[in-house]
Amino acid sequence: MPSALPLADPAPADGLLPASAAVEATDRAFGVYLHVPFCRVRCGYCDFNTYTADELRGVRRSDYAAHASAEVEFAVAALAGSGVPSRPASTVFFGGGTPTLLPVSDLARMLSAVRDGFGLVRGAEVTVEANPDSVDAVSLAALAAAGVTRVSFGMQSAVPHVLATLERTHDPARIPLVVRWAREAGLEVSLDLIYGTPGSPSLTGAAPSRPRSPRAPTTSRRTPSSWRTARSSRDRSAPGPCRCRTTTCRRTCTSSPTGSSARPATPGTR
Helix, strand or coil: CCCCCCCCCCCCCCCCCCHHHHCCHHHCCCEEEEEECECCCCCCCCCECCECHHHCCCCCHHHHHHHHHHHHHHHHHHHHHCCCCCCCEEEEEEEECCHHHCCHHHHHHHHHHHHHHCCEEEEEEEEEEECCCCCCHHHHHHHHHCCCCEEEEEEECCCHHHHHHCCCCCCHHHHHHHHHHHHHCCCEEEEEECCCCCCCCCCCCCCCCCCCCCCCCECCCCCEHHHCCCCCCCCCCCCCCCCCCCCCCCECCCCCCCCCCCCCCCCCCC
16 A cells, blocks of 8 residues: 655645746646556555555446546646646656556546647657556557557566566566567557666676565565665655656655655545
8 A cells, every 4th residue: 555645734625736836837848647546466666656456445446537537627727726827738648556457448538638628739748657468469559549659668677586576477578579569559669677676687797696585675565675765664854766757746655855745546536
């Protein structure tokens, strides 16, 4: 489960932003991040707001697209109410979790909500994160047909015992297959990689050491100790680096350098 919320001011119920948000807004590019918090299995290093099937507590994954689309409508109204000029999105990013655990039709519905609410610039980049074992040639072609332009695969490593350390479930031999299928569908491709994992090949050329067990290098369920650079799991006073790709932190801890107080939403609700 996600970690506890940090101490911070609660988000306003009306979603309105401070006046500073509107200053020179038209000079900045505008992107939309859509979080899909579902995972088949949670990896030990992950501290994002995600839920496996047995953690949903009655919430149905099939309802999520409708709730996310309503959230987009809420965001449109909140930005307008905050005096932020309306402008089309140049990027849309579906992150997670594993967005491709949802049917392509659900992702297309969420993308339509962004298109209807904000608009998309000509040639906008629309990216969907995917695990290598959560897609096939048919689903990748369907993503391209729905308006997705790029897929980002969570490869993390090509070494089987390193994937075991990271608690990843895919076979590294599948990576070339999904990359080829994505390119055949007309999609751009990017790969997520993690370096410095205990047991991984050394960047200096030294022989890698195998970890004693997949759980050995971790000090908590989510974050290997070798990756903690500024704080222990109990010290919230010195935020460490944040792995977010967007200006809105999707973590539920205080690791954002900006001190983000992002809060997890129960899946399917606000």
